[in-house]
Amino acid sequence: MSSLVLALLAIVLLVGGGLVGLWLLLGWLGAWRLNRSYALYPDVSFTFTPWELGVKHEDVEFRTADGVTLRGWLLPRPETARTVVSLHGYRGHMAQLLGISTLLWRAGFNVLLFDFRGRGRSGVAPISMGLWERGDLEAALDLVTHRIAGARIGLLGYSMGAVVAAYGGGDPRVRALVLDSCFTSLPEVLEGMAGREAGRYLRGWIDGRAFLPAMEWWHRRRGKPAFAEAAPIQVMRRLATKPVLVIQGDRDATVPPEHGERLAAEAGAELWLVPGAHHCGAYFLDRPAYAERVTDFFGRHLGEAAGREAAEGGTR
Numbered sequence: 497m498s499s500l501v502l503a504l505l506a507i508v509l510l511v512g513g514g515l516v517g518l519w520l521l522l523g524w525l526g527a528w529r530l531n532r533s534y535a536l537y538p539d540v541s542f543t544f545t546p547w548e549l550g551v552k553h554e555d556v557e558f559r560t561a562d563g564v565t566l567r568g569w570l571l572p573r574p575e576t577a578r579t580v581v582s583l584h585g586y587r588g589h590m591a592q593l594l595g596i597s598t599l600l601w602r603a604g605f606n607v608l609l610f611d612f613r614g615r616g617r618s619g620v621a622p623i624s625m626g627l628w629e630r631g632d633l634e635a636a637l638d639l640v641t642h643r644i645a646g647a648r649i650g651l652l653g654y655s656m657g658a659v660v661a662a663y664g665g666g667d668p669r670v671r672a673l674v675l676d677s678c679f680t681s682l683p684e685v686l687e688g689m690a691g692r693e694a695g696r697y698l699r700g701w702i703d704g705r706a707f708l709p710a711m712e713w714w715h716r717r718r719g720k721p722a723f724a725e726a727a728p729i730q731v732m733r734r735l736a737t738k739p740v741l742v743i744q745g746d747r748d749a750t751v752p753p754e755h756g757e758r759l760a761a762e763a764g765a766e767l768w769l770v771p772g773a774h775h776c777g778a779y780f781l782d783r784p785a786y787a788e789r790v791t792d793f794f795g796r797h798l799g800e801a802a803g804r805e806a807a808e809g810g811t812r
Contacts, residue, residue, distance in 0.1 A: 540616045543591035546571060551598045556610070560635040565619035568610025568636075570643065571601040577646045578798040579606040581636055583657030585677075585776060586625060589616035596652070596779055599787045605794065606644055610636055612657075622719065625682050625726045626659035633664040641669055648798045652790065653678070654776050655751070662728035662759075665735045672797035673735065674790055675765075676743040677776045679751045680758050681727035686711070688752065732762035739797040740765035741790070745773025745781075766793075 546553035546569055554570045568590055580600050582593045590609040597607045611618040612629045622628065633651075640647050650672040653661030658678030665673045679685045686708055712723050742765050744756025753769060760767035768789060770778040779786040 540589045540591065540611075543589070544594055545569070545591070546594065546598065549594060549598050551601055556608070556639065558610075558635055558639045560613070560631045562631060564613045564621045564632070566610050566613065566632055566635060567617040568608060571597065571607040571609075573601065573604055573606045576604060576606065577644055577648050578604065578650075578794070579608065579640055579644055579647045580650045580652050580794055580798075581633070581640065582607060582609045583633065583651065583653035583660055584609075584612065584615075585655035585657055586623075587615075588654070588657075591616070593652075593654070595783065596787060596790065600652075600791060600794070603787075603791045603795070605798070606640075606647070608636060608640055612660075624721055626656045626663065626728075627721050627726055629656070629660045630663050633660050634667070637664070637667060637669050650674070650794045650798050652676070652794075655679075659726060659728050662735070663731055665738060665740070666731065670738070672739040672741075672794060674741045674743065674793060675756075675759065676778065677745065677748060677751050678728060678742065678756065678759055680729040680755045682723045682725075683708075683727075684755070685751060686723060689750070729759060729762060732759055732765075735763045735765070739793070741768060741793050742766065743768045743770065743778050745770050745775065745777050747772055748775045748777075750775040 551571055554572065555567070556570045557565060557567050559565055580597075582590070582597045582600075584590055584593055590611050593609055597609050601607045610632070612623070612632050613619065613621040614623040618632075637649065640649060647669070649670050651661040651665060651670055652674045653659070653676065655677045658675040661673050661675055662678060664670065708723075716722065740760075740763050742756050742760040742763075744751070744753050744767070746753045746769055756767060756769065759765070768778075770781065773781045
């Protein structure tokens with residue numbers, strides 16, 4: 497073999513190896529960004545609590561079936577069984593939901609807020625995009641039904657919290673759901689994000705979706721579930737027998753509007769497409785309108801009349 501051929505072969509191998517290395521490196525970076533430690537975020541102890549807002553509350557602590565300690569706040573209304581469980585997003589914590597949660601409490605609902613595993617004040621544990629957190633919701637439902645006799649429960653979830661709500665909505669203890677900024681499936685969200693990131697950092701020279709297999713490879717090496725396992729669109733039909741309100745901002749770049757439209761269509765749900773709202777931003781765009789819409793929805797489907805109708809339906 498001539499020296500020229502050997503040189504060309506060496507160049508091909510070098511370039512090929514470099515491309516594979518780049519592919520793995522960018523995949524690792526994506527997996528790191530998805531799974532990076534919550535410890536990189538500001539101390540969640542430096543937040544408002546229900547105390548600053550003048551809301552009666554109780555610190556609660558409960559455990560999941562796999563032994564993770566969860567901590568939260570119960571905002572009690574002893575005069576009623578109507579209860580809303582508020583579920584924060586992937587990198588969020590319960591204090592971020594104090595606005596809508598205290599408004600629901602003032603409107604006459606019991607409200608439970610808690611930090612998912614590995615976030616906020618809850619115990620350190622591996623996190624996922626709404627799959628392992630389903631056990632957290634189950635533990636929260638156990639707490640509510642133990643503390644509130646005859647609890648009529650609604651779920652209010654944001655982003656990943658909405659994914660958890662969609663999966664947990666089939667529980668017979670849940671009577672109504674509000675899903676804000678819920679995605680149809682994790683692969684679809686990541687494909688959109690990869691495309692935007694490639695356009696921003698790689699000037700569109702390479703399709704960012706090409707790095708997703710490498711990202712998932714690193715992700716799975718951490719013991720995390722496959723991306724395709726987080727797909728609430730697959731369970732929406734089983735929610736067709738329950739009242740569901742899907743809230744979606746029409747300027748959401750993280751979860752595009754068509755996600756909400758497809759989820760609502762699959763479950764036969766009520767869709768509120770909010771003009772000008774970004775991801776989880778509908779509340780902040782118009783707080784009074786948002787509070788009225790959500791409070792009215794839960795009032796209609798968790799109220800005493802709704803409870804009597806459900807009981808009568810079960811005896812027919």
